[in-house]
Amino acid sequence: MKENLKQFYTYLEKMERLQNASSIINFDLMTVCPKNGYEYESETQNMLSTMIYDISKDDKYIELLCELNKEKDKLDIYQNRLIEKNFREYNNFKNVSSELYSEQLKSYSDSYSLWIEAREKNDYSIFAPALKKNVEITKKVLSLRPEFNGNYYDTLIDNFEEGFDKKDYDAFFYELKKHLIPLIKKVYSSPKKIRTDFLFRKVSISKQEEFSKYLMSLIGFDNDCGMLSTSVHPFTSTLARYDTRITTHYYEDNFISNMYSIIHEGGHAIFGQNEPQEIYDNHLQNSMTMAMHESVSRFYENRLGRSKEFIHFIYPKIMELFSEELGDVSEEELYLGINAVMKQPLRTEADELSYCLHIIIRYELEKEFVDTDNFDFSSLEKRWNSLYKEYLDIEPKNSVEGILQDVHWTDTYGYFPTYAIGNAYNAMYLEKMKKEIPVSELLKKGDFLTIKDWMKEHVFKKASLLPPKDWIRDIAGEDLNPKYFIEYLEEKYKEIYDL
């Protein structure tokens, strides 16, 4: 078996190398590739993806994997997890022909083009048939899994957050809705006026760049193992063991956008830069779920970055760097401003409180259109708008700020809910953290390193090793529970809006 494992690792190393090349190219494409160079370079990236795909379909690779899977109980926990993970992946796709796979990729890219066109023309009806086709082909692919049990959306949920299903999510979102919808309505009717004018004052890019460097080093980003670049949409990419990079987008009239992009992506990067060596030695790197990853970036962005304590710490630095632009803003005004509920239709611009309601809407819609036979996709926009009215009291002015706002439905379904699960995870581990280290005090003096060390030991260490249910239980001592997140939001927003 040792020999099998050794041979199997050779395949993984080859795939990791090709993935490294592909990630470097992707980073280049997203940050600096010139306009006319984009097409050829994307094709090169596609070639590398095909090479990785071909290895995963190689007879010898599959033979080794199946052999190892039979005896996986004799392996150590890392090896066991690796084989389990790779076998599941193989098993899920073994009945999908390369023709069907190509058809699926084509459906994705067609629907992306149509989504772009629909946005340009502000007309959902252009996108609707592509969405329908995409969902159909997704379901066809799911139905080919040997263990497929007839529940499409359950399977999609499990894809992104292993071990979870609709029942778990329904219970979770039920609690969220029950508390957050009444809370946001109260916020709306609060007479309290929060100053936000200063958030949109002009701040030069070069000053924002300086601020970015300061923030990155403050929160513990390792510049020897990563760097900062710019891209249309901020993102984080772990290219290799010692190379996790982040990007941001500078807007002259919205310096807050960059500030929280840096802290959010910086949080992702700190996770990427601090996975343990054993995880890499066992080829398990980046095996954590998206919700685990988002839990950390949102922890840095919201729980730390938007806290009163952090604003207290950062206020003098902001006054030093931006005295010209923000000299008339008090510490209290700054804190309230960055937490103001804006009542606007875009998820990506939402405050912490509204954010989860945006996600609930997408969750409910996805469940409907994936699990309803012969779903009428032409009716989806109406349904979208009515849920926005009901939960958030928002009426999108058009499709672009409504149903066409997110790119996600051009390929995947079941991904949106993980954004909310991530918030609940971090509320759970923050409860635990507070019992062990004085988080408020640390934030007030800007000591992020102690926080990072705790995260490293408790949150990062087993993220790529354990399935999410085991992972959160290991950290917090209990199963996923929305309670802590809800309590936090209620307390925070009641104070902010004098409720």
Added chain:
Amino acid sequence: MKENLKQFYTYLEKMERLQNASSIINFDLMTVCPKNGYEYESETQNMLSTMIYDISKDDKYIELLCELNKEKDKLDIYQNRLIEKNFREYNNFKNVSSELYSEQLKSYSDSYSLWIEAREKNDYSIFAPALKKNVEITKKVLSLRPEFNGNYYDTLIDNFEEGFDKKDYDAFFYELKKHLIPLIKKVYSSPKKIRTDFLFRKVSISKQEEFSKYLMSLIGFDNDCGMLSTSVHPFTSTLARYDTRITTHYYEDNFISNMYSIIHEGGHAIFGQNEPQEIYDNHLQNSMTMAMHESVSRFYENRLGRSKEFIHFIYPKIMELFSEELGDVSEEELYLGINAVMKQPLRTEADELSYCLHIIIRYELEKEFVDTDNFDFSSLEKRWNSLYKEYLDIEPKNSVEGILQDVHWTDTYGYFPTYAIGNAYNAMYLEKMKKEIPVSELLKKGDFLTIKDWMKEHVFKKASLLPPKDWIRDIAGEDLNPKYFIEYLEEKYKEIYDL
């Protein structure tokens, strides 16, 4: 044969794709890769190089190439040139075992490490044995060529500038020496003092960045097909048909260094961005020699960029951007300052006149140590210093500014002379150009587009198609002749130094 050609092209396309990936990675490594990410990323690049090498050693690839080579006279001129070029490459290396090839690569990297160490310790004797070993292994590899005629340096010259040999170069450099050594001695003894103080005044990086953008667009760099980044040493890289990028290095106290890096690398890029489509269609892109490429970058940098006419055109822009820093500098002082002969030991910092003498020294030394049996490498530094004293009246203070200044001898030999050949080429085509378009007038009004169009039609069009001797004859109507370059330097420097 058509079928063979088609199959052969499939291999070339695969190699081009892998080369594209490798070039993107190389660009990343040289511009943004974080310190600790460098090692893994370099290994990924090595893997891609090995994949390209493996294709070139593939039996089927070689069979197709040999078949096509037998019938190459039936092919069109592009196809013929392609097969000839690839067959020569294959033939030159077919007797080199992969062990010997690895040994050569190891010898290169060992000598690079020892060169670094020698520089750190300012001690040539550390590098000497590595240089000796490198030259020996290079000669061993050359001796395995089926057509090897016993002349090592001739073969190396032909490697870089196909069709040339020692006899050609000896005649060429003889003329250069005969005229330029007396000329530079006269310059040294001229009583004329040229102002250079302003060249080293502090200019902010952001102003230099703005100036770079202006210069790039002025000379005709296409921003849709390329971009500008920064790296330790400026370079140009053609990643793909529509993607040629340049880099620069900003020094706050030497804005001229960036100005001429931009024009030099911009010249390379304009060449890269303007090769004809047929060259790409026939897989001949970037088949030009290094001397051809350098001829163009030096044409932009020196013949255009350091001309009186260009300084006249650019002077108002410089006064506008750098009024604070250079307000007291007249147009005449600027022109003289950027052309001043500095009498310093570093090739890369040299003025146009000294430059060729640096190259002559390296040419003469290479000839000696490559073609002398049992050459005594420990004596090389003494020889270096004596030639510097004799030709340039310079005594290097130490090895770092003397024999250890260039990295080139850690791998290749026969490359240095092409820097001088390039200068002679561009002097030849400028003579021709002047007869057809009013170059001085165009420069005075900053019309680089007309110049670019002429270059496209006459200089770029056949560069990847013709061997250099045919190419320069096709452009200038005569064989390589140092006369025009020498006349230009004599005229220019006699005027500058009132000789």
